[in-house]
Amino acid sequence: MDLWGRRLQERLERTMRRLIPTAAFGLALTFALMAGPAEAGAVFNAVKARGFIQCGVNVGLAGFSAPNARGTWSGLDVDYCRAVAAAMFGDATKVKFVPLSAQQRFSALQSGEVDLLSRNTTWTLTRDTANGFHFAPITFFDGQAFMVAKKSGIKSAAELNGATICAQTGTTTELNLADYFRSHGLSYQPVIVEALAEMNAIFFAGRCDAVTSDASQLASIRAADASNPDDYIILPERISKEPFAPAVRHGDDQWFELVKWTIFATIDAEELGISSKTVTDFLKSSNPSIQRLLGEMPGFGAALGVDEKWAYAVIKQVGNYGEIFDRNVGAGSRLKLERGLNALWTAGGLQYSPPLR
Amino acid sequence: MSQSAKLGAIIRPPPTRSGPLGWVRANLFGSWADALLTLLILWGLAELIPPLVRWALINATFTAADSRLCRLADGACxxxxxxxxxxxxxxxxPYDQQWRPLLAVVIITVLFALSCNRRIWARWLIPLWLGGGLLVALLMWGGVFGLDYxxxxxxxxxxxxxxxxxxxxxxxxxxxxxxxxxxxxxxxxxxxxxxxxxxxxxxxxxxxxxxxxxxxxxxxxxxxxxxxxxxxxxxxxxxxxxxxxxxxxxxxxxxxxxxxxxxxxxxxxxxxxxxxxxxxxxxxxxxxxxxxxxxxxxxxxxxxxxxxxxxxxxxxxxxxxxxxxxxxxxxxxxxxxxxxxxxxxxxxxxxxxxxxxxxxxxxxx
Missing domain, CATH: 1.10.3720.10 (MetI-like)
Incomplete structure (x- = not known):
């Protein structure tokens, strides 16, 4: 996460929690009363008639959603908005991005201000139920991790026994850290720091053997604050679960299915070795899995209510999962995150698409 | 005549009470407490300004094709x-349309500056702001006169x-x-x-x-x-x-x-x-x-x-x-x-x- 953004968000979230617990309850209640039985396909048809998708994204989070110098949005979350547009309209540019703050994102989805929320949102039970959302497949498995200097030679969190570890005070990060070391029978020396910027300074000055936070944030810290980012590595272990997934509101299964299968299609494409550069060549493939994915064997687009070439458009215009990951947060970006849990299941990760048939 | 000239010569204040030296003495070193405060502030400025100048000007990177050059330098980027x-x-x-918000900012600033003139207050202030506001809205939204919406x-x-x-x-x-x-x-x-x-x-x-x-x-x-x-x-x-x-x-x-x-x-x-x-x-x-x-x-x-x-x-x-x-x-x-x-x-x-x-x-x- 962005260094300052997260601090601000955390503080605001704390304040809000104190300020309006009752209001939040009322809000949930109001929504529950209002939601009612919605017309099937209402969002799907509205989006189709409108001609573009309204997609809620982060105001600015490195690798996930940020405008570049010319005001064009890029990032992993942003690319999934584009992918759904490509599936729906055959044109990845038919999206309007609605930047949302952490506080506003859920009501924006509930009220219909956005059709799709693709904003580094962790999938939890409460958000599924009380907020009335359906989460699409997980596009990024985040989680708390450790970062160490490469020259320390440490390759795994199991080697951190007795290490000094920098963490931020008062966050769940600190609790996860204590739990992890206790449950693994390891000892450590905590260096608990109030401010994120201070924690980074202390770590890069070499006062801690390791620093712990969410992996995406560690990558962001490394890219922004390390004098040479290549000197630091993020260890493969994840000691907490922060799965980011796009969400839609309850009431339109057809829309939910399109979002869901758009994401699966990008994963499936990577598994089949189809990239944006090679997708056209694969049209002539005799492999039935590929023929089904690319619409050469018809029926699947019709089942979703879109063009048969829906997945072809997604792969051609946005890319497969690996390409999206690499250019935004992976090796092709400044964040240089390892695939880790986000690798395909065939490569030891968790990204898995059900059969597209 | 000679009386006044003589008087003038007499009443010229001593150099330590007038001129820049006198001002410094009166305002910065008037008492022990003042002197201490002045010295403290001077010391603070001496500590603060050189690193700031080094960061903001001397070690700063003013042009770079990408951020790598900036990250190597110690100063501001x-x-x-x-x-x-x-x-x-x-x-x-939209990037190629950004002259429109620029013009809108200029119009708002000019409206402010014009409003400083009290002579236009009585009759012109309200029409001026209405016209200016309309112009800003027109520029920002567009959709007419060949401007994109x-x-x-x-x-x-x-x-x-x-x-x-x-x-x-x-x-x-x-x-x-x-x-x-x-x-x-x-x-x-x-x-x-x-x-x-x-x-x-x-x-x-x-x-x-x-x-x-x-x-x-x-x-x-x-x-x-x-x-x-x-x-x-x-x-x-x-x-x-x-x-x-x-x-x-x-x-x-x-x-x-x-x-x-x-x-x-x-x-x-x-x-x-x-x-x-x-x-x-x-x-x-x-x-x-x-x-x-x-x-x-x-x-x-x-x-x-x-x-x-x-x-x-x-x-x-x-x-x-x-x-x-x-x-x-x-x-x-x-x-x-x-x-x-x-x-x-x-x-x-x-x-x-x-x-x-x-x-x-x-x-x-």
């Missing part, structure tokens, strides 16, 4: 600002901050005057309503008003109907500013001696004649410093829209540093917007000082 200034100033407004969803940066603040204040000010008069009215219903409104709005933080506008309001509307996000924020700002300004204006009203009211009544003026011609001109003049204080605070408060995802000047600065290619130059980014905010606030403050002087009426006799 002004190349970052060079790369991102258009995003920070204009947000996600640009939704306000894409507006951002300095024009958004200025539009939020200026529209908020221009609409809130007349409302505030009415509220202040209402609160001091002798009609009980009017008085209770006005006081109730003011206390209600003043009793909640601006953040929660913005949240209500951004989060609660859409849920209360029938599904499918949405009010524009910018408009919702603008209305929240107007409600908020009106309540605060009303109390400032009430302070001014209370500063006017009772004799003024009685004199106006004795002349047989109606309520509105009395207020319009006698009381308000004096009350508003008295209230200039707190009014401008509220204006300045309010101008900066617009940065709170960051929490409802509007791209004001501060949000665009924050977005600029989230670009992975130029990630983490938060010092440069925030310094840049701080200078912009400061320039506008300083202008307002100087203008108010001048206005205060030129409208000075002494009520002490």
């Amino acid at each position: 002004w190349a970052f600002i060079h790369e991102k200034y258009r995003l920070i100033l204009f947000g996600t407004y 640009v939704e306000n969803r894409l507006w951002g940066g300095l024009p958004l901050t200025l539009i939020l603040a200026v529209t908020g204040l221009v609409v809130a000010f007349p409302a505030a005057v009415l509220l202040a008069l209402g609160r001091r009215s002798e009609l009980p219903v009017v008085r209770v309503l006005c006081a109730g409104y003011i206390e209600l709005i003043r009793g909640v933080p601006l953040v929660s008003l913005l949240f209500m506008a951004a989060v609660m309001l859409p849920l209360a509307l029938p599904s499918g109907m949405t009010i524009d996000k910018l408009l919702r924020a603008q209305i929240a700002f107007i409600l908020f500013a009106a309540a605060y300004l009303a109390e400032v204006v009430r302070g001014g009203l209370q500063a006017i001696p009772k004799g003024q009211h009685e004199a106006a009544d004795a002349l047989g003026l109606t309520y509105w004649q009395k207020m319009g011609a006698v009381i308000l001109p004096q009350a508003l003049a008295v209230a200039i410093p707190p009014i401008v204080n509220t204006f300045i605070a309010f101008f900066k408060d617009t940065s709170l829209v960051i929490i409802i995802g509007l791209f004001d000047l501060l949000s665009t600065a924050k977005s600029a540093i989230a670009d992975p290619a130029w990630h983490g130059f938060y010092r440069e980014s925030y310094l840049f917007v701080a200078i912009l905010y400061w320039a506008f606030c300083f202008f307002m403050s100087r203008y108010s000082q001048w206005l205060e002087q030129s409208l000075k009426r002494d009520h002490r006799n």
Whole structure:
């Protein structure tokens, strides 16, 4: 996460929690009363008639959603908005991005201000139920991790026994850290720091053997604050679960299915070795899995209510999962995150698409 | 003649009491405490300024094709600002159309400057601002005269901050005057309503008003109907500013001696004649410093829209540093917007000082 953004968000979230617990309850209640039985396909048809998708994204989070110098949005979350547009309209540019703050994102989805929320949102039970959302497949498995200097030679969190570890005070990060070391029978020396910027300074000055936070944030810290980012590595272990997934509101299964299968299609494409550069060549493939994915064997687009070439458009215009990951947060970006849990299941990760048939 | 020349020679002060040396002695080293304070401040400046100059100028990188060069240098990365200034100033407004928000900013600034001239106040002020506002709206939205239509969803940066603040204040000010008069009215219903409104709005933080506008309001509307996000924020700002300004204006009203009211009544003026011609001109003049204080605070408060995802000047600065290619130059980014905010606030403050002087009426006799 962005260094300052997260601090601000955390503080605001704390304040809000104190300020309006009752209001939040009322809000949930109001929504529950209002939601009612919605017309099937209402969002799907509205989006189709409108001609573009309204997609809620982060105001600015490195690798996930940020405008570049010319005001064009890029990032992993942003690319999934584009992918759904490509599936729906055959044109990845038919999206309007609605930047949302952490506080506003859920009501924006509930009220219909956005059709799709693709904003580094962790999938939890409460958000599924009380907020009335359906989460699409997980596009990024985040989680708390450790970062160490490469020259320390440490390759795994199991080697951190007795290490000094920098963490931020008062966050769940600190609790996860204590739990992890206790449950693994390891000892450590905590260096608990109030401010994120201070924690980074202390770590890069070499006062801690390791620093712990969410992996995406560690990558962001490394890219922004390390004098040479290549000197630091993020260890493969994840000691907490922060799965980011796009969400839609309850009431339109057809829309939910399109979002869901758009994401699966990008994963499936990577598994089949189809990239944006090679997708056209694969049209002539005799492999039935590929023929089904690319619409050469018809029926699947019709089942979703879109063009048969829906997945072809997604792969051609946005890319497969690996390409999206690499250019935004992976090796092709400044964040240089390892695939880790986000690798395909065939490569030891968790990204898995059900059969597209 | 010779007497006066002689006198002149006699009364020339000793060199240690006059000239620059004398000034230094009198003002900086007048006593032991003064001397100590002066030395402390000099030491503080000596500690602060050289590193700052080294960072901001000597070791700074002014041009770089990408951020790698900047990261190698110790100093500020002004190349970052060079790369991102258009995003920070204009947000996600279509890149090739950004002369339009630029022109809008110029128009708003010129309107401010023209309003400084009191001679145009009587007849020209209102048509001038109406015309200017219309022109700004035309430029920002477009859709006519061959300008492409640009939704306000894409507006951002300095024009958004200025539009939020200026529209908020221009609409809130007349409302505030009415509220202040209402609160001091002798009609009980009017008085209770006005006081109730003011206390209600003043009793909640601006953040929660913005949240209500951004989060609660859409849920209360029938599904499918949405009010524009910018408009919702603008209305929240107007409600908020009106309540605060009303109390400032009430302070001014209370500063006017009772004799003024009685004199106006004795002349047989109606309520509105009395207020319009006698009381308000004096009350508003008295209230200039707190009014401008509220204006300045309010101008900066617009940065709170960051929490409802509007791209004001501060949000665009924050977005600029989230670009992975130029990630983490938060010092440069925030310094840049701080200078912009400061320039506008300083202008307002100087203008108010001048206005205060030129409208000075002494009520002490």
